Amino acid sequence: MEGKLSNRAELFVNESEVENTATIDIAEGKVDQSILLELYDRLDAAVWIFDFDHKRYLWANRKTLEITDAVSLEELQSRDLGADMSPAVEQRLRQYQQDFCTSDVSFSEIWTLYPKGQPKVLQIAMSGIRLRDGRMALLCEGREHHKQQPETLRSAEALLHTSVMISLFSKEGASLYRNTASRAASVTLETPFLDQFVHAEDAKDLFEIVERERTHKFVARVKTRSGPRWHELTVRACHDAVTGQPAYLVSETDVTELHETKERAQYLASHDTLTGLSNRTYLQERLTLILHAAKRKNQSASFYLLDLDDFKLVNDSLGHAAGDTLLQMVADELKSLAGPEDVIARHGGDEFLICTLEGKKGKEPGSFGHALLRSFARPKVIEGKQRKVGLSIGYACFPQDGDTVDELMRHADLALYQAKSGASNKCVQFDAHMRQLRDEHRAIRKDLERALKEDEFILHYQPIACTRSDRVVSGEALLRWQHPERGLIGPDDFVHIAEEAGLISDIGAWVAREVAKLQTHIDGLDYAVPLTLALNVSPRQLSDTGFLGFMKSLPEQTGCAPDRISLEITESVILGDIPNARETLTTLKACGYQVVIDDFGTGYSNLAYLHNYPIDGIKIDRVFMEDINAGGEIVKLILSLATALGADVVAEGVETIEQRSWLSRNGCNRYQGYLYSRPVPLDRFLSMLETQHRLAAM
Ligand code: C2E
Ligand code: CA
């Protein structure tokens, strides 16, 4: 009898062992229960039933007693195998029990038992057997296994205990063998090879590769009993030792932890933690891919660089948390506007990059940038307050503006530079002149730094006079740059560059100190006149954290009278561009300074907002002199509103006697313009005052 018990009806009994042989009665192919047990005792195979749950022999035949060196079945049954069972063996047994519960399988393995410490190698056939109480027990049939080489025995043992999952599949992918570890992991024991993969495409060309290379190693997500896991698989072409047919030997290890750690590290390295957008890492690769796609599909690709206007102000005045919130809001908005194929990245502090394919389905190059501007025109709520978020966008398009990632990025950067130098909310496409302009700006920027150190700035003063008496009542300090090579340069050519370069606060502080000193000087003259001096304060300077402190200290430092210094600020300061504008202006007023709105009427036609601000006066912009020439209806309106607010009014850019007469007739008391005088150097300004004083004394 080989392996399984024969169910032949006749039984041949060995004559030499006759002593207690019973007569066997076989009726209709059935044997008596007690005889059956005796038959088991005669087998050359050890047969036993093992209780998984209590780790005890439930029943065993005589051969088993012999192999296990048991004196009796009772003695064998009384052995507690759980007492010195290793966790690995315990787990393996649990595994068998599960396997038998889920499917009707049998396994054949080589085991080494150690009854009384002596190794006994058995070839064991195992299957499940259901006990009357419903529990699953193990039915074993073991044969002594003398012929195996130690090498084979050891490798069989290793196969049993290793945590590496080893399995054998037919060429068609049917499961032929799984070691214990593999059985423990696989969802069912019969799952065909390809059905194990979470993504079928992971194994798409696998067999082809293995046929060609004989072996292939890869990492893929695999369905297991404990859910999807990352496995590293090595698949080798081989032959099934039983059938000789071609087969695949697969060894797998679970690399989930390693893989997830790697993925997380890669995510962290390639993404910005605040916004979840890509960062600069790997950007080059992704942009190159987009560019390839554009070339292939004959489409255009646009590279947008986007910069938030005055982000620093939000950060400085509302705090970093508000700044972070703003960045997250912008990132979310970008994500919602961009398509799934587009690349969005945070490129620096408040700079973002979007790369998108355009030029198809009515999407003109540049259309995305304009859509962004429209979307950001709606105010955002930050820290409970509505705020407008200004954007500057520069972009370059493939193919017309460049055909490599580097070139397109450089050109988008130049376009952004251009967009930032003008009014906010601009979307500017690259053009070739920009490079020249940028180079000029860079040169000026470097020059400006030197100018500050070398004291190259000077102030000219333009008198402000009374429309009736033509007496000078005030003077505005206007900045000039005495350039060693280029001569005298006006503020329109460098103030905006100084603002961008962050130099305006230092320059502005110099201006304020000069004006304060002059104010003290004029107060001390023997012909002292109650003259007010005006100076221009840039919005950027106003939002600088050191500005208020500096202005507070100025009277003490220079002895000036702040109530005779007026600070000219533009409408934009009041209209929400500068956070905490009102608080800042109120503090300045509390120090005694006068606050005047410059270039009035150019920003918003609505005067109502002035109510809420501590304003002493307004300067009507010089564009309204045209209106005076045409009847002056707008200026009349401005004057009546200013009167209602109790604000002083100065008319700027007055060039003709007619304009001055009109102003005088219509109740505007002060004017400034070429009619009275152009801005002049300090000594000229002082001599004007002196002359006026002498004339008055006559
Ligand atoms: P603003 O504050 O509106 O200054 C008046 C400008 O109008 C001056 O130009 C002045 O020369 C010019 N102007 C005066 N009267 C007339 C006239 O009758 N007709 C015409 N067409 N123009 C007239 P300027 O000196 O070139 O200054 C330009 C701008 O530069 C100023 O405009 C001001 O916004 C800015 N600026 C000047 N100095 C400073 C400064 O110290 N700091 C800051 N932040 N900005 C300054
Ligand atoms: Ca001014």
Ligand code: CA
């Ligand atoms: Ca002005």
